[in-house]
Amino acid sequence: MKCNIPNRKSASKTPEEEAAFRQGMADNMAKVIKVIYRLLKPLVCDLPDPRNQDYVVYPKEALFLYGVMMFCMRATSRRNANQSMTEPIMQENLKAVLSGLTGIPHGDTLADYLELIDPETIQEIYYKLLKKLFRNKEFKRLVGKYRVLVDGSGKGSKDWKYSDKALHRKTQNGKIWLTYVMDAVLVLENGMVLPLCVEFLENTGGEFNKQDCETNSWYRVAKKVRKLVGSNATIIMDGLYASGPIMLKCITYGWDFIIVLKDGSMPSFAEDARGIMKCEPSNKTEAELDGRQQTITWANNVEHTVSANHTCISLNVVRMEESWVVYHPVTGKATEYKTVIYQFISSVPINRANAQDICMLGRSRWLIENNFKTEKHGGYKFKHYFSLDWDVNKAYLYFMKFGHFINVLLMSSEELSDIVSTLGIGGFLEKMRLVFSGFVLDADSIRAAVSQPFRWRLNTANIYQQAASP
Numbered sequence: 001m002k003c004n005i006p007n008r009k010s011a012s013k014t015p016e017e018e019a020a021f022r023q024g025m026a027d028n029m030a031k032v033i034k035v036i037y038r039l040l041k042p043l044v045c046d047l048p049d050p051r052n053q054d055y056v057v058y059p060k061e062a063l064f065l066y067g068v069m070m071f072c073m074r075a076t077s078r079r080n081a082n083q084s085m086t087e088p089i090m091q092e093n094l095k096a097v098l099s100g101l102t103g104i105p106h107g108d109t110l111a112d113y114l115e116l117i118d119p120e121t122i123q124e125i126y127y128k129l130l131k132k133l134f135r136n137k138e139f140k141r142l143v144g145k146y147r148v149l150v151d152g153s154g155k156g157s158k159d160w161k162y163s164d165k166a167l168h169r170k171t172q173n174g175k176i177w178l179t180y181v182m183d184a185v186l187v188l189e190n191g192m193v194l195p196l197c198v199e200f201l202e203n204t205g206g207e208f209n210k211q212d213c214e215t216n217s218w219y220r221v222a223k224k225v226r227k228l229v230g231s232n233a234t235i236i237m238d239g240l241y242a243s244g245p246i247m248l249k250c251i252t253y254g255w256d257f258i259i260v261l262k263d264g265s266m267p268s269f270a271e272d273a274r275g276i277m278k279c280e281p282s283n284k285t286e287a288e289l290d291g292r293q294q295t296i297t298w299a300n301n302v303e304h305t306v307s308a309n310h311t312c313i314s315l316n317v318v319r320m321e322e323s324w325v326v327y328h329p330v331t332g333k334a335t336e337y338k339t340v341i342y343q344f345i346s347s348v349p350i351n352r353a354n355a356q357d358i359c360m361l362g363r364s365r366w367l368i369e370n371n372f373k374t375e376k377h378g379g380y381k382f383k384h385y386f387s388l389d390w391d392v393n394k395a396y397l398y399f400m401k402f403g404h405f406i407n408v409l410l411m412s413s414e415e416l417s418d419i420v421s422t423l424g425i426g427g428f429l430e431k432m433r434l435v436f437s438g439f440v441l442d443a444d445s446i447r448a449a450v451s452q453p454f455r456w457r458l459n460t461a462n463i464y465q466q467a468a469s470p
Contacts, residue, residue, distance in 0.1 A: 027449035028415040071403025074379035096443040119395035149368035155179040244306030273317035
């Protein structure tokens with residue numbers, strides 16, 4: 001992604017100006033965090049606490065907040081979180097912003113607590129928070145129809161059996177055991193990409209097969225998505241999920257869907273679609289986007305029989321051929337003429353008015369890949385094993401989703417969007433860490449800021465178009 005951040009020095013000229021800037025940023029963050037924390041606090045009270053209460057120093061609420069904040073601050077490991085978040089300056093500043101936080105526990109205290117509870121209770125709290133936010137006017141203003149992207153990704157692997165639940169497969173160098181997850185994200189109209197739900201693939205006895213494991217676990221993810229967004233959704237997926245049973249389940253749930261149709265996938269169906277496109281020359285339109293010429297053709301009502309139960313479903317196919325010219329005036333290289341072809345299966349009938357929109361929606365599938373990239377390489381340490389205990393490692397991943405979610409909400413809030421535009425996403429998150437660790441903030445200023453009447457508003461502009469991705 002092209003970087004739009006100005007290449008210039010800091011706007012602060014003196015230490016006093018920088019201190020004032022950081023204090024103002026903390027005040028605005030505290031106002032947004034207060035909105036989220038007000039919704040989250042009663043949910044955290046429902047967490048179980050099987051510890052012996054005679055020896056408890058930190059309540060479960062403090063442990064939960066610590067688990068979330070270590071990922072908001074993008075701690076690289078439990079050891080790193082221990083070192084950085086227990087610094088006196090960081091502790092005082094976090095307590096000033098989070099009224100329910102009385103201190104920062106040792107990281108092992110959280111890990112020991114997580115060994116005693118079901119990790120799914122943490123994800124359930126996340127679901128309940130999402131449902132509360134979905135009823136918020138700001139979200140309703142930006143949601144429209146839910147756009148949900150689904151895909152799988154490897155979380156990590158080891159050359160020894162670290163858990164009976166780990167998947168395994170043979171490689172040229174021997175046998176490896178790996179953690180693999182299915183992820184679903186929600187895309188709002190302003191470009192916000194929010195973690196929605198995650199499903200761990202667990203060992204069922206056989207060797208790991210990407211296609212079988214992902215398609216089988218898709219149904220479990222679909223149930224979670226259905227509970228969160230109901231039937232008002234468009235599901236966008238890779239060509240791996242171009243199968244009759246999956247499409248039939250989407251229809252059963254009342255979802256629209258757009259699925260990549262790869263070359264060689266569903267061959268007889270794809271051949272029928274090509275035949276209809278040739279017989280219906282009127283099913284064609286031309287468009288232009290960012291200097292690229294687009295030729296779009298489509299075929300409606302292409303029948304496909306689901307082999308599992310011999311059910312016949314009617315689908316639609318759209319094909320976009322995009323071409324553009326690349327000049328090289330600086331290097332003097334020869335002019336390049338490039339062409340790329342996209343093809344999608346859609347549940348929505350296609351016409352001239354919506355053909356380009358459906359193609360662009362299908363192409364937005366890259367947003368989940370960008371989400372994986374951010375979580376793996378943008379400081380959230382998606383691939384790091386925060387514990388070799390399978391359930392505890394799951395719990396830390398759920399905390400990571402919480403932290404990523406809160407950071408996206410902060411960056412998308414109008415109170416902080418100017419800073420994101422100036423510093424970029426990575427720069428904003430780095431500055432946020434400096435705000436909490438640089439010097440002791442004025443707690444009275446923060447309390448005054450959050451006590452004033454405040455209406456939380458989300459920026460309608462796409463932050464990923466305004467700033468560089470981390």
